[in-house]
Amino acid sequence: MKKLINDPADYVDEMLDGLCLAHPGLRRVGDDRRAIVHSVAMWPGKVGVVSGGGSGHLPLFTGYVGPGLLDACAIGNVFEGPTINSCQDAIAAADRGAGVLCLFGNYGGDRMNFEMASEFAALEGVETRTVLGTDDIASARPAEGHKRRGVAGLIFAYKAAGAMAEAGGDLDAVASIAQKVVDRTRTIGVALSSCQIPGAAGPNFTIADDEIEFGMGIHGEPGIWRHKIRPADELVDEMIAMLLAERPAGVSRVAVLVNSLGSTPFEELFILYRRAAQQLDAAGLTIVRPLIGPYVTSMEMGGASISLCFLDDEIEGLLAAPADCPFWKVG
Amino acid sequence: MKKLINDPADYVDEMLDGLCLAHPGLRRVGDDRRAIVHSVAMWPGKVGVVSGGGSGHLPLFTGYVGPGLLDACAIGNVFEGPTINSCQDAIAAADRGAGVLCLFGNYGGDRMNFEMASEFAALEGVETRTVLGTDDIASARPAEGHKRRGVAGLIFAYKAAGAMAEAGGDLDAVASIAQKVVDRTRTIGVALSSCQIPGAAGPNFTIADDEIEFGMGIHGEPGIWRHKIRPADELVDEMIAMLLAERPAGVSRVAVLVNSLGSTPFEELFILYRRAAQQLDAAGLTIVRPLIGPYVTSMEMGGASISLCFLDDEIEGLLAAPADCPFWKVG
Numbered sequence: 001m002k003k004l005i006n007d008p009a010d011y012v013d014e015m016l017d018g019l020c021l022a023h024p025g026l027r028r029v030g031d032d033r034r035a036i037v038h039s040v041a042m043w044p045g046k047v048g049v050v051s052g053g054g055s056g057h058l059p060l061f062t063g064y065v066g067p068g069l070l071d072a073c074a075i076g077n078v079f080e081g082p083t084i085n086s087c088q089d090a091i092a093a094a095d096r097g098a099g100v101l102c103l104f105g106n107y108g109g110d111r112m113n114f115e116m117a118s119e120f121a122a123l124e125g126v127e128t129r130t131v132l133g134t135d136d137i138a139s140a141r142p143a144e145g146h147k148r149r150g151v152a153g154l155i156f157a158y159k160a161a162g163a164m165a166e167a168g169g170d171l172d173a174v175a176s177i178a179q180k181v182v183d184r185t186r187t188i189g190v191a192l193s194s195c196q197i198p199g200a201a202g203p204n205f206t207i208a209d210d211e212i213e214f215g216m217g218i219h220g221e222p223g224i225w226r227h228k229i230r231p232a233d234e235l236v237d238e239m240i241a242m243l244l245a246e247r248p249a250g251v252s253r254v255a256v257l258v259n260s261l262g263s264t265p266f267e268e269l270f271i272l273y274r275r276a277a278q279q280l281d282a283a284g285l286t287i288v289r290p291l292i293g294p295y296v297t298s299m300e301m302g303g304a305s306i307s308l309c310f311l312d313d314e315i316e317g318l319l320a321a322p323a324d325c326p327f328w329k330v331g
Numbered sequence: 332m333k334k335l336i337n338d339p340a341d342y343v344d345e346m347l348d349g350l351c352l353a354h355p356g357l358r359r360v361g362d363d364r365r366a367i368v369h370s371v372a373m374w375p376g377k378v379g380v381v382s383g384g385g386s387g388h389l390p391l392f393t394g395y396v397g398p399g400l401l402d403a404c405a406i407g408n409v410f411e412g413p414t415i416n417s418c419q420d421a422i423a424a425a426d427r428g429a430g431v432l433c434l435f436g437n438y439g440g441d442r443m444n445f446e447m448a449s450e451f452a453a454l455e456g457v458e459t460r461t462v463l464g465t466d467d468i469a470s471a472r473p474a475e476g477h478k479r480r481g482v483a484g485l486i487f488a489y490k491a492a493g494a495m496a497e498a499g500g501d502l503d504a505v506a507s508i509a510q511k512v513v514d515r516t517r518t519i520g521v522a523l524s525s526c527q528i529p530g531a532a533g534p535n536f537t538i539a540d541d542e543i544e545f546g547m548g549i550h551g552e553p554g555i556w557r558h559k560i561r562p563a564d565e566l567v568d569e570m571i572a573m574l575l576a577e578r579p580a581g582v583s584r585v586a587v588l589v590n591s592l593g594s595t596p597f598e599e600l601f602i603l604y605r606r607a608a609q610q611l612d613a614a615g616l617t618i619v620r621p622l623i624g625p626y627v628t629s630m631e632m633g634g635a636s637i638s639l640c641f642l643d644d645e646i647e648g649l650l651a652a653p654a655d656c657p658f659w660k661v662g
Contacts, residue, residue, distance in 0.1 A: 002523045002543065004599040004635055006562045011598070018601030021608045022621045058597035192333045212333065231337045263594030265630040266389035267342070268335040270349030277352045290353045294625070299596045300633070304335055329660055 001196040008199030012055045012077055023326045030089030035074050037093040040067040047165040047174045048094025051104045052082040059327035060296040068323025069162040078197045079219050081109035087117030099127035099171035103178050105150025106132040129175035135187040138215025138224050151218055152259040152296035153185035153307040163321035186246050188239045189305030191216035195298045218298045236275040243308050253286045257307040260294040264304050332527040339530030343386045343408055354657045361420030366405050368424040371398040378496040378505045379425025382435045383413040390658035391627040399654025400493040409528045410550050412440035418448030430458035430502035434509050436481025437463040460506035466518040469546025469555050482549055483590040483627035484516035484638035494652035517577050519570045520636030522547035526629045549629045567606040574639050584617045588638040591625040595635050
């Protein structure tokens with residue numbers, strides 16, 4: 001796989017430099033400069049919202065740093081969690097005396113390093129809470145929802161938590177809304193083609209020219225089935241049915257994200273969205289603020305995911321609150 | 332090449348339906364519904380701004396319909412110009428009695444059909460002007476600039492013309508600013524991998540696994556050279572040098588677009604932008620409002636282009652004016 005890069009060892013740092021040059025409101029902090037913060041003044045007493053994860057998923061994670069979203073973000077090498085130091089740097093950068101929410105995907109390395117960083121933060125008097133994104137319904141059964149991985153639906157939790165913090169919510173309130181959004185968000189993806197970690201000898205996984213894998217994770221984690229490719233409408237029907245099987249009682253409104261995993265073009269996303277909108281309408285659900293595009297990718301991986309966030313009035317209001325980051329502007 | 336689609340014959344219509352479902356401010360008009368208009372009221376006497384072209388380039392063309400940008404857009408099949416009827420529909424939808432600017436890329440089919448549509452519009456008393464995007468410096472020498480194709484830099488002309496029309500400029504003023512932006516905008520691209528028209532037997536062109544083509548057009552038109560892939564910084568240096576060879580005298584500020592042709596990820600675009608920013612700074616140019624992302628694509632084609640718009644105060648003001656469309660929000 002060809003890439004427009006220089007030395008693979010410089011990939012992450014050059015990417016972060018470019019991101020911060022293009023968005024002067026962002027800057028790199030910490031000894032290895034692997035935490036990204038925004039320069040909009042946070043008022044004293046505001047709860048900080050922090051995330052982190054591996055590189056290779058832009059706009060996730062660093063692209064969501066900005067007012068009304070993340071205050072800081074720790075970033076690792078490609079598909080590797082951020083270091084403990086970077087997590088500490090992000091927490092310290094987001095601390096305004098009211099505590100910091102650490103909101104990130106449910107992956108072992110990220111969990112371990114944020115846990116250690118939170119312990120160090122506690123020694124310095126900074127209180128933290130942790131909420132894990134667990135929206136990928138392909139990664140564990142509903143009864144084991146806490147084992148599920150976090151994927152594209154995490155951005156709904158960013159948005160709601162960021163808005164709650166801006167609105168003056170305390171650490172419990174910000175953690176609580178993030179957990180509520182996670183509890184009401186579900187994602188399922190389908191993979192068509194692989195990606196390659198810069199400098200690696202070959203692709204991250206292989207998949208035949210006429211096959212797709214349903215439910216594959218964003219690092220190539222195994223999915224539910226692998227078969228010949230099928231028409232988009234059939235795939236969307238299966239995806240929506242699986243998502244709606246976990247629809248909470250009494251919900252009539254949903255936020256929808258139709259996300260490109262990388263190389264799948266906008267045209268195909270709109271074809272998927274068309275069918276998803278038809279099926280959600282048939283299920284009596286009103287779509288609010290649909291997002292269609294590359295929001296959480298795996299570099300040049302082919303495929304798409306559909307996320308639903310089952311709304312209540314509180315979540316819907318927070319998703320509509322003003323926010324501004326390099327990849328998502330609301331209001 | 333795998334695609335998340337249904338019957339290839341339905342590709343364009345399903346994509347347009349999805350676009351309009353996701354963005355209720357847009358709707359399809361005309362007998363074959365191949366013109367897209369926005370629903371924000373245009374005041375009587377406002378000059379209309381219209382574009383058009385083939386499908387497969389989203390966000391171009393239909394994704395730039397919205398207040399402060401395009402009022403209407405005619406859209407054809409994949410990589411095929413819109414029909415005369417669709418061009419007529421777009422012109423009619425954008426007409427508020429003050430004439431309509433037809434602003435589109437310099438391709439034979441598009442030119443011919445917009446010309447016919449403009450003649451029909453004239454019979455109905457609608458005055459039009461035509462301005463052609465000719466920013467692709469790989470497609471003809473400077474002395475034959477009028478033969479150059481239009482590529483990603485066209486969106487700067489959309490933005491300036493749309494702002495001038497919103498500001499109350501008459502048809503001459505709107506056409507004049509569009510032509511000035513075209514005259515001051517240059518683009519060069521590099522292709523890494525091909526795309527496939529839905530339903531076609533194979534890819535649109537072929538390129539070896541370790542090769543790139545410098546200057547290739549967005550439909551696979553031949554470029555300047557094809558060689559082994561090289562480090563990103565070397566490529567950017569060559570691209571920026573070619574662009575700056577056509578820098579007008581006295582210019583100190585530029586708008587920059589680092590554009591993905593489709594599957595090239597954000598990470599690589601930021602690596603390219605980093606080097607481009609360094610080189611432009613070294614050339615004494617200040618970057619204004621950089622755009623980095625997929626703005627003009629060829630479905631899943633791999634590669635990137637760099638566009639520079641050499642600014643003056645008038646253009647810079649118009650680029651900063653408020654605008655809102657599915658893929659570009661300013662102010």
